[in-house]
Amino acid sequence: MLELAILGLLKEQELHGYELKKRLTDALGAFSSVSFGSLYPALGRLEAAGAVRAVVQPAEGGPAGPAGPVVPMTGSIAGEAAAFRARRSTTRPSRTRKVYAITPRGEALFEELLEADSASADDDRAFNLKLAFCRHLPPERRLGLFERRRALLVERLAKARTNVRSRRERMDLYTRSLADHGAETTEADISWLDRLIAIERERGEAS
Amino acid sequence: MLELAILGLLKEQELHGYELKKRLTDALGAFSSVSFGSLYPALGRLEAAGAVRAVVQPAEGGPAGPAGPVVPMTGSIAGEAAAFRARRSTTRPSRTRKVYAITPRGEALFEELLEADSASADDDRAFNLKLAFCRHLPPERRLGLFERRRALLVERLAKARTNVRSRRERMDLYTRSLADHGAETTEADISWLDRLIAIERERGEAS
DNA sequence: CGTCGATATATCGGCTCGATATGTCGGCAA
DNA sequence: TTGCCGACATATCGAGCCGATATATCGACG
Numbered sequence: 001m002l003e004l005a006i007l008g009l010l011k012e013q014e015l016h017g018y019e020l021k022k023r024l025t026d027a028l029g030a031f032s033s034v035s036f037g038s039l040y041p042a043l044g045r046l047e048a049a050g051a052v053r054a055v056v057q058p059a060e061g062g063p064a065g066p067a068g069p070v071v072p073m074t075g076s077i078a079g080e081a082a083a084f085r086a087r088r089s090t091t092r093p094s095r096t097r098k099v100y101a102i103t104p105r106g107e108a109l110f111e112e113l114l115e116a117d118s119a120s121a122d123d124d125r126a127f128n129l130k131l132a133f134c135r136h137l138p139p140e141r142r143l144g145l146f147e148r149r150r151a152l153l154v155e156r157l158a159k160a161r162t163n164v165r166s167r168r169e170r171m172d173l174y175t176r177s178l179a180d181h182g183a184e185t186t187e188a189d190i191s192w193l194d195r196l197i198a199i200e201r202e203r204g205e206a207s
Numbered sequence: 208m209l210e211l212a213i214l215g216l217l218k219e220q221e222l223h224g225y226e227l228k229k230r231l232t233d234a235l236g237a238f239s240s241v242s243f244g245s246l247y248p249a250l251g252r253l254e255a256a257g258a259v260r261a262v263v264q265p266a267e268g269g270p271a272g273p274a275g276p277v278v279p280m281t282g283s284i285a286g287e288a289a290a291f292r293a294r295r296s297t298t299r300p301s302r303t304r305k306v307y308a309i310t311p312r313g314e315a316l317f318e319e320l321l322e323a324d325s326a327s328a329d330d331d332r333a334f335n336l337k338l339a340f341c342r343h344l345p346p347e348r349r350l351g352l353f354e355r356r357r358a359l360l361v362e363r364l365a366k367a368r369t370n371v372r373s374r375r376e377r378m379d380l381y382t383r384s385l386a387d388h389g390a391e392t393t394e395a396d397i398s399w400l401d402r403l404i405a406i407e408r409e410r411g412e413a414s
Numbered sequence: 415c416g417t418c419g420a421t422a423t424a425t426c427g428g429c430t431c432g433a434t435a436t437g438t439c440g441g442c443a444a
Numbered sequence: 445t446t447g448c449c450g451a452c453a454t455a456t457c458g459a460g461c462c463g464a465t466a467t468a469t470c471g472a473c474g
Contacts, residue, residue: 018453027382029367029389034452038430040455096438097455128385135379163233165426172342173406175234178335181399182236185392192388199380209461225422245461247424303469304436329431 001126002034002042003051007110008133010052010102017043017098023169027132032125043100051106054098117148139207143200152191157186208333209241210258214317217309218230218257224250224305234339239332250307258313261305261374322348324355346414350407357400365394 005024009015015023017039024034029147046052114130114137127149134142164171164179171179212231216222222230224246231241244345309317321337321344334356341349371378371386378386 016453017455025369029386033431035431035433036453036455037432037457041429044455094251098454113250131381131385134381160236163236174338174341174403177399177403178338179236181396185395188392188395189388192384196381196384223422224424240462242462242464243422243424244426244463248460305423 001122001129002038003046004113004126004133005034005052005129006039006042006046006100006107006109006138007102007113010106010127011102011110011133011136014055014099014101016100028125028128047100047107049105049109050103052100052102055101056099068179110136115145123152124128131143139200139204143197143204146193146197146200150190150197153190153193157183157190162185208329208336209245210253211317211320211333211340212241212336213246213249213253213307214258214309214313214320215336215343217307217313218317218340218343219344221262221306221308223307227307235332235335253313254307256312256316257310258316259307259309262308263306317343322352330359344412346407349406350411353400353404353407357397357404360393360400362398364390364397367393 005028006020009020009023009027017036020043021034021036021039024039028034043052047054112135114133132146133143138143160179160183164176164183168176212235213227214229216230216234224243227250228241228243231246235241250259254261273324317340321340337352341352344352367386367390371383371390375383
């Protein structure tokens with residue numbers, strides 16, 4: 001689930017772990033913080049699976065050349081130092097950084113994860129994530145994703161409603177309020193999805 | 208976090224694991240399923256901490272007496288069997304069941320967990336849970352709980368808004384829609400909390 | 415009479431989180 | 445200049461939770 005997010009970001013540009021975390025945390029809004037304790041293991045898994053590979057230095061202004069793992073210092077020491085200082089003034093590439101790039105295998109995995117219908121409880125987060133990257137999906141798949149989500153929400157709402165109806169008197173004020181608010185939120189989610197679906201259909205006709 | 212839910216339910220009546228799970232899953236609405244893989248370890252932890260204790264058979268119609276750990280069968284065997292059969296016809300107590308009861312230590316732990324302000328990411332679930340049991344809190348503490356929650360949501364909303372404002376053009380249609388919908392949902396949550404707070408204040412005046 | 419679904423308890427592997435350790439770098443103040 | 449603070453950056457650890465799975469009993473239905 002985190003893999004999807006990482007691959008989606010790396011699809012657009014090469015990034016190192018720290019930057020990846022920053023983009024993840026504000027890409028998904030204030031909720032779901034994404035800690036280093038998940039991020040680095042996830043990057044490790046992806047690297048082991050051949051979905052991403054670590055390149056040494058950021059491409060910044062050019063391809064950066066082959067550049068063996070460590071030990072640069074091939075040219076004049078003064079020149080290297082000057083270049084270093086110059087680079088430091090704009091951004092700060094603080095020596096030890098592992099920049100990751102997506103591989104063809106990673107692209108394939110990305111597509112796969114984006115389509116997988118995870119009908120579980122963490123579905124809410126997963127769907128938000130997928131939505132953030134669904135522009136990479138062909139239109140009809142995108143529509144399918146939205147409609148599967150809608151069906152799931154409708155089912156959830158129905159279940160909640162029958163549940164509440166059968167226990168309403170036995171609930172205290174707070175539980176009842178919680179249940180009602182939950183139902184309202186789900187309704188809002190459904191009509192939001194309806195708007196998204198409508199937009200998607202318009203686009204399909206327009207093309 | 209699960210401990211709170213377990214203790215809250217056991218506060219009202221003794222229950223065994225399976226029943227506990229059923230009540231948890233529909234008490235919290237369709238979301239957050241609560242699996243056995245969390246429930247049984249949690250019960251184990253609580254038992255080890257002395258917050259709950261396992262009793263052999265459900266009390267059903269009476270205090271069930273002292274009853275040493277296992278080996279009931281003190282009265283007539285036929286009588287026991289008849290009682291067993293009769294009980295089976297109404298509900299089904301399928302032999303191997305461990306019924307749990309809350310202890311004074313557990314009551315104390317419950318209060319503690321209900322007050323603890325967990326300002327983390329899983330706060331959403333935690334707050335819903337607390338709300339479901341906040342009737343056990345004295346009114347002013349309840350109000351405090353609501354207001355802390357409200358402050359957190361307001362802060363979250365503000366952060367999301369500034370974030371969106373600074374990146375709106377760089378977002379695609381779907382990300383933008385997601386961000387907007389998230390903001391709307393948070394607004395709805397805040398005004399829901401405002402209603403709860405208003406009710407709480409009315410009650411405070413009325414008493 | 416066998417098998418299916420509900421009841422019931424329990425464990426396993428895997429993922430995520432929060433806390434923590436380690437180290438570099440720039441800035442700022444004593 | 446020295447020394448400390450905060451941002452940058454990578455990494456690991458323990459603990460909790462989840463989904464899947466194993467096991468077993470029981471009533472119901474064909």
